[in-house]
Amino acid sequence: MGWLVRAALAAELTLIMSGSSTAQPVVVTKPILVLPTLQWTATASTWKYAVLPDAGQINALLGGLNFGMTPEEVGQHLPGRSSALHWDDLPDAKEYSKDVRYFWLPMQAADRLTGPIQSCYGAPSSVNLLFFNQALFRISWRFLPDQKCPDVSDAAEDLYAAFVPIAPSVVISMHYTNGPAEVVDVTAPNAGPLISVRWQGRPR
Amino acid sequence: MNACSVRRSASRLLLLLLPLLLAGTASEGAPQNFDLGSYGTPSVVQRGGRPLACTVTYLVQDDTTNQTYAARMQFDPSPDAAAGQNGRMPCPGMMPPTVGQAALDGCRSHAVNAADCVFADMKKGFSTSPSVDNTSAPGSRCSSDQASQIAIACWRSGTRDVCDVGCGEEPDTAVQAARQRCEATHGKTCNITGSVPVEAP
Numbered sequence: 001m002g003w004l005v006r007a008a009l010a011a012e013l014t015l016i017m018s019g020s021s022t023a024q025p026v027v028v029t030k031p032i033l034v035l036p037t038l039q040w041t042a043t044a045s046t047w048k049y050a051v052l053p054d055a056g057q058i059n060a061l062l063g064g065l066n067f068g069m070t071p072e073e074v075g076q077h078l079p080g081r082s083s084a085l086h087w088d089d090l091p092d093a094k095e096y097s098k099d100v101r102y103f104w105l106p107m108q109a110a111d112r113l114t115g116p117i118q119s120c121y122g123a124p125s126s127v128n129l130l131f132f133n134q135a136l137f138r139i140s141w142r143f144l145p146d147q148k149c150p151d152v153s154d155a156a157e158d159l160y161a162a163f164v165p166i167a168p169s170v171v172i173s174m175h176y177t178n179g180p181a182e183v184v185d186v187t188a189p190n191a192g193p194l195i196s197v198r199w200q201g202r203p204r
Numbered sequence: 205m206n207a208c209s210v211r212r213s214a215s216r217l218l219l220l221l222l223p224l225l226l227a228g229t230a231s232e233g234a235p236q237n238f239d240l241g242s243y244g245t246p247s248v249v250q251r252g253g254r255p256l257a258c259t260v261t262y263l264v265q266d267d268t269t270n271q272t273y274a275a276r277m278q279f280d281p282s283p284d285a286a287a288g289q290n291g292r293m294p295c296p297g298m299m300p301p302t303v304g305q306a307a308l309d310g311c312r313s314h315a316v317n318a319a320d321c322v323f324a325d326m327k328k329g330f331s332t333s334p335s336v337d338n339t340s341a342p343g344s345r346c347s348s349d350q351a352s353q354i355a356i357a358c359w360r361s362g363t364r365d366v367c368d369v370g371c372g373e374e375p376d377t378a379v380q381a382a383r384q385r386c387e388a389t390h391g392k393t394c395n396i397t398g399s400v401p402v403e404a405p
Contacts, residue, residue, distance in 0.1 A: 030272060030356060030365070030398035032263070035310040037276040037404050039257075044300050050278050050404070164273070168313040175269065176316060198316065 031157060033164040053170045061162055062139065062171075063112030065129075067188035069136045071103065074129055078105065079112070087134045095200045096132075104128040107141065114141075116162035119154035122146030128199075137191045140199060143182040156182035174198075257281055258295035259348040259403045262307035262341070263324035263356050263369050266315050267334050270365040272324060272356055273314070274400045275307035295347035304341035324356050325369040328389055331361040343385075346371035346378075348402045355399035357382035359392035366390060375399040 037050035059066075064077050075085030090101035107114060107125035114127075122145045130138040141159055143152035156175060163173035163186055172187045178199055187195050262275045281293055304323070311321035322336045325343030346354040351371035355378035358367035368389055370381025379397045386394035 026395065028396045030358060030396050032272045032274050032356065032398045032400045034400065035273050035275045035307075037259075037278055038306060038310075039278045039280070040303065042280055044279070044296070044303055047277075047306060050276075164314065172313065174314055174316070175271065196316075 031161070033161055036165055036167045049167045049169075053167055058166060058170060060115060061166075062186070063110070063115075065113075065136060065139065067136055067171075067190075070134050071101075071131055071136075074103070074136055077112075079109065087131065090131065093130055096194065096197050098132060098194065100130055100132050100194065102128050102130045107143070113139070114159075117155050117158045119152075119158055120149035121152045121155040122149045125152065125155075132191070132194060136188075137194060138185055138187040140186075141184040142178075142199065143184075145180055152182050156184050160184045258293045260295055260299065260303070260345050261348075261354050261400070261402045262304060262345045263354060263367075264307050264311040264344065265322055265324045265365070265367065266311055266320050267322050267364060268316065268320040270363075271314075272365075272367075272398065273311050274354065275310045276402075276404055277303050277306070278404075292349040295349045299342070299345070301341070304345075307341075307344075308336070324367050325385075326366055326389075331364065331366045331390070334364065344369050346402050351378065351402055353378035353399050354402050355379040355382040355397060357386040357394040358396040359386065359390060359394045360396065365396060366392075367396075368394070371402075 038047040039050040040047045065074060069077075071085035071087050071090060078085075085103055087101060090103055093100040093102045104126045106123070107121060107127050108123065110127040121143045124144040124146060126142050126144075128140040128142060129136060130140060141156070143156045145152050149155075160173060160175040163171060163184070166173070169189055172189055172191075172195055174183075174185045174187075176183050176185075176198060178201075181199075183199050185199070189195075258279045258281070260277045260279070262277070263272055264275055265272050279296060308321050308323070312318040315321050319335075322330075322334070323339035323341050323344035325340045327338045327340065330338040346369075352373050353371070353375050355370050355372065355375065356367050357370065357379060358365040360366075366386075368382055368386035370378050370383070370385055372378030372381050378399050382399075383394050383397065386392070
């Protein structure tokens, strides 16, 4: 919640500079994320999504990747890969009780997967691609700070805000923190019990 | 006590009980038919030849992450739909609880724990007893026939944003309404604010 910290500091500064304890604190803008609009029947008994998901927009947000792709297919979409990705070569993602494997790349090298991110993120930030049954089921953006970018919350918010308007029947998006890391997970809706698993590893 | 004062007392009692009676009806969960004559006869409002629907927007909040979500609910106009005096499509006078629950579900689909999702209009005791029971569904929504903007105003209680909701024609007036409600309810300076349009762009 970097905006809040900055605003609190600004408020503190205002008080110090004014030399008065009666100075009004500054107003802090709170972001509001917009969920997909629901279209209700006249009896308000059932609803459907008012707008159908835009496949092109989702494809762009996922950098051309699709859930269900094999490691080999994913590898073909990643920039600068000299060797193919194979399930057997992938390390285990230990936060899962099932046989989930992953591949990661530095966020700075994942141009096609960082489109909505306008704010800064630290060099240790990464994009993690998670596979179950040899199929891609989750993309996990892990934003980490460094000296140049000590607060990555705005970058995570940029990305998350782009996924929230998409119906959870298409992609399930979540935003949480893990120590200094801000995590945005985007998961296939058919991933079952894997959906609720959060990254608990130590930031790299 | 004469007959006149008895009638006056009875009228006052009825006025006091009316919201409870209406709330009781709404909480039964039976689907309401919004085309019923009790909601009046609206006239058609069109944008580009398309009749405009009523939109009711809720603000809901993940109490763990402090993320606020706007959940827009759109209601189709009936075939003979007509606008009210302000030129807007009338919205249902009463909202079934299922609609508010759908707003909460929108938050829950992004939450680590479903119980973390609450309505953004919070009662006085929320900071010490944070649960959805200490929030208000009707207070957390604005209707497009009454307002163009919905706003939130909060104060920070430890790591938690404690908030209330307001409606208005402009972002400033909606924020002002939310701030007044928040500051009156909680007795704090509610300087964390935000707003969005009630209707989808």
